[in-house]
Amino acid sequence: MDAITWFATNFIGLFNEAAKSLMGLITGILPLLLVLLTAMYAVTTWIGEDRVTRAIQWAGKYAITRYSIMPILSVIILTNPMAYTFGRFLPEKYKPAFYDSAVSFVHPVTAFFPHANAGELFVWVGVSAGVLKIAPDKYPTLAALYFMTGIVVIIIRGYATQWITRVMINRGGHQETFRRFDEMYEAGHIQGAKTEGGVL
Numbered sequence: 001m002d003a004i005t006w007f008a009t010n011f012i013g014l015f016n017e018a019a020k021s022l023m024g025l026i027t028g029i030l031p032l033l034l035v036l037l038t039a040m041y042a043v044t045t046w047i048g049e050d051r052v053t054r055a056i057q058w059a060g061k062y063a064i065t066r067y068s069i070m071p072i073l074s075v076i077i078l079t080n081p082m083a084y085t086f087g088r089f090l091p092e093k094y095k096p097a098f099y100d101s102a103v104s105f106v107h108p109v110t111a112f113f114p115h116a117n118a119g120e121l122f123v124w125v126g127v128s129a130g131v132l133k134i135a136p137d138k139y140p141t142l143a144a145l146y147f148m149t150g151i152v153v154i155i156i157r158g159y160a161t162q163w164i165t166r167v168m169i170n171r172g173g174h175q176e177t178f179r180r181f182d183e184m185y186e187a188g189h190i191q192g193a194k195t196e197g198g199v200l
Contacts, residue, residue: 044077052077053089060090060098067158068151071102072109080106080117092181093169097162101154108150111143 044052059070074086083102087095106117110124124146131142169178 056086057089063159063162064155066090066094066098067101067155070098071105071154072151074102075105075109075116076113079115091185093165093178094162096165097158100161101158104154104157105150108147111146
């Protein structure tokens, strides 16, 4: 009988703790996420979509900005998973590397911008929980290091994936195809290159 009582108490206790955690999220992080999302949309509206688009196109011209500024802005402004659509401003040969950079930044960004990947905020919460409990004064330092490490990682991954993509294009004998894609991109086809067989 004691075992049944213990099981019943702890079983319902599990759900009580889950409910407390949910209430903490609803009264804590949820309003923050809503305010941040509203602020980001307001800033984008004030600046103007055309200016934001031009800034992203400028960032896509150079490798260092293509794998640092471009993914950072895309993840903060558009959030995950919409951030990957910024790849449409790039030539086909750079899209895999941009995607790799952007997808690698969706967790480090949550240290300062939790709205950018709210669905997987548990990663940052898990990383920071121990520090917040033991040394709360070190929490901002951890957040800054987490964010900056993410920037270093996305630059490395962007360059590495760009190199791998170039090797794969050359090994597969696709140089001519990508040369055509580049010509179409230069002609203003930023949404994807039209080919004889349809749309890429």
